[in-house]
Amino acid sequence: MSENITVALAGNPNSGKTTMFNAITGAHQRVGNYPGITVERKEGTYKHNGQNVHLIDIPGTYSLTAYSLEEVVAREVLVDEKVDVVVDIIDATALERSLYLAVQFMELGIPLILALNMMDEVKEKGIRINSARLSELLKVPVVETVALKGVGKEDIIREAVEVARRSGREWKPLETSYGPDIDPILTGMTHMIEAAYFMTQQYPARWIALKYLEGDEKIIAAGRQIGSIAPKLEEMAAKVEDICQRNYNSDPEAIIADYRYGFINSVLRQPDVLVMESHQRFDKSDRLDKVLAHKFLGPIIMVAVLYAVFHITFTVGEYPKGWLEAFFGWLGGTFTILLPEGLLQSLIVSGIIGGVGSVLSFVPLIFIMFALVTFMEDLGYMARVAYMMDRVVRLFGLHGASVMPLIISGGLPGGCAVPGVMAARTLKSPKERLATIITAPFQVCGAKIPVFILLVGAFFEQSQAMIMFLITLGAWAATLVVSRILRWTVIKGESTPFIMELPPYRLPTLRGVLIHTWDRAWQYLKKAGTIILAIAILLWAAMTFPQLPASQVEKFEEQTKAVEQEVVAAAVQENLSDEDKAMLLEEKLSEIKAKQGEAALEYSVAGRLGHAIEPVMSLAGFNWQTNIALIGGFAAKEVIVVTLGTAYSLGEVDPEEAGSLTERIAADPHWTLPAVLALIIFVLLYAPCFVTVVAMARESSWNWALFALAFNTGLAFVVAVIIFQVGSRI
Amino acid sequence: MVKSMRHMCLNERAVIKAVAANRELGRRIRDMGLVPGTEVLIVGRAPLQDPVALRLKGFTLTLRNSEADHITVEMEG
Structure with a gap:
């Protein structure tokens, strides 16, 4: 009895399998991915009379063929991991269809238990199932369960242990007839x-x-x-x-x-x-669909719901995001004081704290967004969104379920591509999902907004709102057109069959939603965190090294000394108060510091790169300052504003209030209308920030993430060049 | 009367006669219980008439018109 047994939980999607898994294992579970693919893998343990029961939640499938990733994984787990017993969780309200998977387990012969789930709904619907008789006819143990309330979980485990003991790992395939020809x-x-x-x-x-x-x-x-x-x-x-x-x-x-x-x-x-007992019993879901999936009302409600999800994610998420940013700001400030000025301080404050801060500040958004998306998915509403939107986005080679990730990415301006790309997990069609992941970063995420506000503010003072609206439309056009092109070229091929269940509306448990959400946030932190930190340090180094040569630094120091003397002299001459004197000094010094910052940036690897690519980038009308800013924008798009500030020797610029920079840029004769338009388009389309790239790699593969990096940047460049060149000639 | 599932109207009931799809599409269709002899009822159509939602074997399913093309049904009565 002391030997461990391995039990696999199987079943159709929406059968309540994961709910049952959570009910049995509680907190004793681990979540990961199957190596190399994005199919989720959950495992847990349960103690039954001193015996360890090891549970594997295998992906939900309707069949055991080898078409989808989920089905292949399900089959491999059963065979490769020496599963003792399969518990097939069955949506008893759709018994006939659910048994189709069960029959395939029986053909394989693996010891099987059927768990007739949702027995409460079955009774409500006036259906009577004689589970003892069913068990007799199928020669398989049958238990009745209500996963949402945890009813029947002990029965499952007890039966599983019993079946494992009795079968002794022997498989007894069902031998049924397939007709005289076969x-x-x-x-x-x-x-x-x-x-x-x-x-x-x-x-x-x-x-x-x-x-x-x-x-x-x-x-x-x-x-x-x-x-x-x-x-x-x-x-x-x-x-x-x-x-x-x-x-x-x-x-x-x-x-x-x-x-x-x-x-x-x-x-x-x-x-x-x-x-x-009765055929036409009142069905809640059908009633709800009369409204929620109605021809006219449906889309209107959907827009309202999507807007609400978006609004909640980014307004509620803003608070913890703000707290985290404030905390990291404070931490940075503390270390600035604690550590002597120099390289170490710069590495820790700008590189590490800044980098870790950028990773962590996304976590609240991911958490809230996933809680809402999981809720809507478990509720059954996501399937309705896919149903209503499919006809439209299909024209562009996407799937109805692509809409949600695109909106989260910034389809409503202010989103974020990181949770957007991660939300694409709900898409089960591989090609459509890839196209969604690659084109989602075109949307107007929250970090691009300060950049657009800066540029729009400098050049289109009269019609800011209009231009912002046009940019948003442009983002959608880019997403849809590019995904169409991708689906004709690199991701070509027939669309995956759409056929899917519209599951009955079922209110999910808070616990289930939270467990799922927590898993996601934790995975993001654990895996992405390390890579993101490394890239943050790399970017910091590129903008710091090589440092200004001593002779140049000396020159700035001399200037500083000169200014100090000048101020002292002026103070005596004009009889300034100490306060005024300090202010004057501060002003003059920060001017020099800003100049030094500009010189240091220009001298660094990033600065040299900015100069080096100027001959190419000038085709799109970008000068070296812009080039550095765009390189910095790979860290996070709002960094473009900060870097432009440094490059235009304005010192530290707050991206939220970049008034002085706006004036500076507006006054720069270099910035003609075509050049600005080209830059706006370039920022909209070019390389996703590296946090997004890491998320893309996690959700597809590094090859596709790097493809997106190169492809999106190339596309941005080509479009920007066309706009600049054509615009300059009109 | 026999016709393609695409041409079924809202609230119409029919029995599946044949499924003329093979490979992945055929498999998906069968996995979801759309096999000859199954009774289906059209319960809805998306805003642009496509996809279609139908009820069978106690659950609701949605599929595109291009997929419904492969399914022939016989109207009841």
Whole structure:
């Protein structure tokens, strides 16, 4: 009894599987990703009579074929991780469809328990399920549960331990009929596989044969690796395919599926198994959809809901974000005082504290946004958003579920691409998701706003609101057009089938939402934090080294001394008070300091780079100051304002109040209208900030993140050049 | 009367006759329970008439018209 057992929780999406997992494991759970892919992996433990039960929450799927990542993972976990028992959580209100997955577990033969979940809703709907009879007919233990209330969780564990003990790791595949055309060949193939020990270490022989008939790419590919009887099996499968096409104008896969449903129906049609007491019972979800998914009301409500999500995220999130920023500001200030002026101070204050601060200040936004998105997803509303928006965004190669991530990224100005990119996880179609992730950073995030306000303020004093609105429209146009182009080129291919469930509206538990949200925030902190810190230090170094040569520093020191003397002399001559004298001195000194800052920046790697790329960037009308600012903007877009300030020797500029910089830029003859427009477009489109790049890499791969980095910057450059060159000639 | 699922109207009821889709699309359709003999009821259409929402086997499903094209239904009565 002391041996640990491993239990896998399986089930359809929206079956309450994760809720049950949370109910059983409580806080004893770990969340991660399967290596190399974004499918989430949850594990936990539970003690039952002194025995450790190890639980794995496998991804929700409708089937065990090998098309989606989730399905492949589900299958691999069952086989590779020596799972003792599978608990299939079944939405008992949709029993027939849910059993389709159960039958596939039975074909695999892995010890199985069916948990009929949502039994409360079943009763409410006037459905009677005789679970004892169902268990008898399927020859599988059946327990009744209500995951939301934790009802039945002990029964699941007790049964699991019992089944694990009884089965002793032996798999007993279900042998059901798939009709006269398939059965004989299936049996023949099974014997061949058994005789050749072909993959029988991992899978039951009959199951392998079935997968060959179904044309399962994974199994066929694995078979080819081994060789042996693989070509013969493929040949036999092809023959069956021919027969089915000729006789039924259908493929074996479809026929097998029909027989599976047939098997399920033969069980459910037995007297007393499933009784519908009333057919047309009042259904809350249908009523709600009459309004929430209504042709006209639906979209209006949706816009209101999305706006609310956005508003809550960025207004409520602003407070903790502000506190964190204030804290890091204070911390920076403290270290500025504690440490002597110099490199170490600069590294710790600007590099490390600034870098860590930039990472942490996103956490409240991620937390709130994910809490709301998880809530809406678990509620069932996200599926309705996808349903209503799909027709429109499909034109651009996206999916209905792309809308939410795009809005969070700044589709309503002031968002943030970091939580936006992370929200794209709710998208299950790989191509559409990638296109969403790559184009989401085009939106007007909160950090770009100060830059636009600066530029718009300097040149379009009359129509600021109008221009900001046009920029937002431009961002949407860029997102949609570019994703269309990407889906025609690098991410081309048929759109993934849209077919999805519109789950009944169900109020999620606060606990479930919080657990999920906390996992996300923690993962972001843990993994992204380290990389982001490294890049922050790198950027700091690029803008600091090499330092001004001693001769130059001396010159500034001489100037400082001269100014001090000058002020002292002036004070005596004009009989200034001590206060006035100090003010005058301060003013003169900060002027020199700002000049020194400009010189130091120009002398640094970043400054040299800014100069070096000037011949190219001047095609778009950018001078070296702009170039440095744009390099700095890779850290965070609002840094553009700060860096421009330094480059225009204005010293420290507060990005929120950049009035002096606005005047300075407006007065600079270099900034013509085409040059400003080119810069606005460039800032809108170019490389996402590195926090976003890291998030993109986590949600797709480093290759795609680097692609986005290069592609978006290239695109920004080309568009900016066109605007500047054409604009300058008109 | 036999017709394509695309041409079903709101609140219309029908039984699936055939599903003429293979590979991934065919699999998805079958995984979700859209197999011959299943009764479906159209419960809604998105603002631009597409996708369509339908009820079957006790749950609600949505799919695009381009996917409904592969499904032939027989009207009841």
